[in-house]
Amino acid sequence: MRARKSPPPAATAEASAASIDLFESKPSAANAASARVAELRFGQVGIAQLKLHSLDPALVYADVEARVRAAPQLFEGAPLVLDLSALDAVPAAAAVRALIDAVHGAGLHPVGLAAGEEGVVALARALDLPLFAKLRAEREPAPVPEAAAVPVTVAADADPAPEPVVVEVPVPAEARPVGQHHADPVRSGQRLYARGTDLTVAAVVGHGAEVIADGSIHIYGVLRGRALAGARGDASARIYCQNFQAELVAIAGQYRVFEEPVADLHGKPVQAWLEGDKLRLAPLS
């Protein structure tokens, strides 16, 4: 329906340069403490992985672009790990470069490869891209031609516990943006996502609308739809709303649906928080 935003870029340099930005430490941090040159910190950050079933850059571009368009707040500019395990063979470096360009052109930033077969190690070296430990996102029995787990740069954990999708990469704490603000009504079918921060909505969140934040959520209006705080597992995240009529509330994956209005909460200012792994709700008084 809509014309392509831009053709896949031709140059590879652009894509890899953009991905490096992500790991750059902030100059201000270095300046603050003159003695320190750099600080190495470890944190956890969720990352999307793109499992490729095709090597055709045009097809991949169209597919990814459609996804980005469907949920721009969620995907635009998001870092991404390419998973080549579903392909018949480990592709050539040039082919993967073309794919990276296509994905980048569609609005996402490939930052590395998912560890897999032997050949992927050499491929990552050839492309000068980091390898990420096998992600634990997939619960489905992986139809991957099983290869020995490759020791990689980031913490490789063989334990297939169903944890949230996280890969350990250093993220400068200073890079955490200030809260995201939204002044218009969030309508049915709309989805807002505040990446790595809090979300404030100064309007109504309608039935069938979804507001998501990695931090806390504050709604100065009626919450009729869904609110999901601590989307990447932050159990200290909270949800506050002025008028509670929610369909669903979730914090760090613990959720509760409200089929019937809850007498003590309905229409009242309410906050939600986690106590252990119990989701609590109470009127704000």
Place this chain on the structure above:
Amino acid sequence: MTEIIVVTSGKGGVGKTTSSASIAMGLARRGKRVAVIDFDVGLRNLDLIMGCERRVVYDFVNVIQGEATLKQALIKDKRFDNLHVLAASQTRDKDALTKEGVERVLNELKEMAFDIILCDSPAGIEKGAFLAMYFADRAIVVVNPEVSSVRDSDRILGLLASKTRHAESGEKRVAQHLLLTRYNPERVERGDMMSIADVQEILGLEVLGVIPESESVLAGSNAGNPVILDTASNAGQAYDDAVARLLGESVPMRFTEAQKKGFLTRLFGG
């Protein structure tokens, strides 16, 4: 300055085409040069309700595909010669519409110095509805006082705020109006229909007009005479009020209170 107004709803059967026909007539009766376009390719209805179905030779799709000129396809209304209808094609589907084609036709209509281009959207949120709203400056969202219609309208209002040319360029917003149709004050009083206040509260918008449920609407549609021409009917007068408000006039709401005539309404203190 030509203004493009889309009449949309998300849900089907709420009265988009009926409202488009009446609003187009009402605007023309107030002296505006109006072109009304049926975007419901494949389910052509607007020409029927406007009473010009037998004069359709070329349609919107013909113009988009260059098989006819816009002048050939525009049908001049017999009652108001400042009102023109561009019918949909009955034999094609929505894929016959393209963004570029729609834009070209709209630009050509602007050059023909129409004051208002009214786009009658199909139901749904697919291509036809998307293209009908994409170029709009203003939107009239037709809603019935029932939950599913209100929910779908909320969805459409969200799309109007994000998937239109104005929203994408970020220059300005598409002005949004609610038109509440099939309103039955007696049923609202009995509590089996949503009230104006309920709808306004959920959607966070004031209504542009409230059209009472009326037998004259269907009678007019079947005869090819949009109900606004029936100046004796409540619905016709309510549409005319809505048109006046659309043009910036301040007109009080009418026909929104139950009339105290029936035994039941008296019993429930109407």
